[in-house]
Amino acid sequence: DTGVSQDPRHKITKRGQNVTFRCDPISEHNRLYWYRQTLGQGPEFLTYFQNEAQLEKSRLLSDRFSAERPKGSFSTLEIQRTEQGDSAMYLCASSLRAGMSSNEQFFGPGTRLTVL
Amino acid sequence: QQPVQSPQAVILREGEDAVINCSSSKALYSVHWYRQKHGEAPVFLMILLKGGEQKGHDKISASFNEKKQQSSLYLTASQLSYSGTYFCGSNNAGNMLTFGGGTRLMVKP
Numbered sequence: 001d002t003g004v005s006q007d008p009r010h011k012i013t014k015r016g017q018n019v020t021f022r023c024d025p026i027s028e029h030n031r032l033y034w035y036r037q038t039l040g041q042g043p044e045f046l047t048y049f050q051n052e053a054q055l056e057k058s059r060l061l062s063d064r065f066s067a068e069r070p071k072g073s074f075s076t077l078e079i080q081r082t083e084q085g086d087s088a089m090y091l092c093a094s095s096l097r098a099g100m101s102s103n104e105q106f107f108g109p110g111t112r113l114t115v116l
Numbered sequence: 117q118q119p120v121q122s123p124q125a126v127i128l129r130e131g132e133d134a135v136i137n138c139s140s141s142k143a144l145y146s147v148h149w150y151r152q153k154h155g156e157a158p159v160f161l162m163i164l165l166k167g168g169e170q171k172g173h174d175k176i177s178a179s180f181n182e183k184k185q186q187s188s189l190y191l192t193a194s195q196l197s198y199s200g201t202y203f204c205g206s207n208n209a210g211n212m213l214t215f216g217g218g219t220r221l222m223v224k225p
Binding site for chain 1: 217218
């Protein structure tokens with residue numbers, strides 16, 4: 001247990017439905033990241049926050065995806081009008097301080113999304 | 117563009133050594149190494165920074181060649197617990213990590 005929690009752990013939904021995932025980072029960490037991982041691949045960066053500010057988004061992130069971190073603590077990732085291609089493991093990670101290059105990221109257990 | 121890892125898969129007997137390589141087509145500012153077991157989250161192993169600084173576990177070593185834009189992870193006297201998929205993440209002076217496709221390591225008794 002790294003101290004990063006995610007909820008739910010599993011989500012099965014029908015195509016076209018909206019889903020929302022939650023991530024609670026390690027409390028003193030001010031950076032929070034979202035990744036997507038498909039079977040047999042490495043995590044793929046989606047977006048990250050420093051405190052409540054969303055500082056970067058992947059070009060791969062379609063406008064159906066939105067993320068928030070309203071009070072600089074927990075974060076939510078929402079996918080609207082889900083498609084079968086959205087099926088993946090969604091990982092959240094947090095790190096301490098700015099300067100990502102020198103600070104390790106601690107990953108949560110992930111939310112596995114299955115879109116039928 | 118994601119870094120390229122080699123080999124894609126390794127099978128070892130307990131006690132044997134292995135080297136996992138990670139190559140980037142872009143200049144590397146730092147390299148992060150993680151291990152992921154099936155169904156679990158990636159676990160941090162090591163960071164190697166431009167300039168030679170390293171942060172990580174005592175039992176794992178790694179190298180970082182800035183000129184060649186490569187990093188290698190050295191697993192010595194492997195144990196059953198080393199089994200899993202190893203990912204390198206490259207930081208190319210931006211604010212995100214780009215992960216390689218992974219190296220699957222299996223250690224057998």
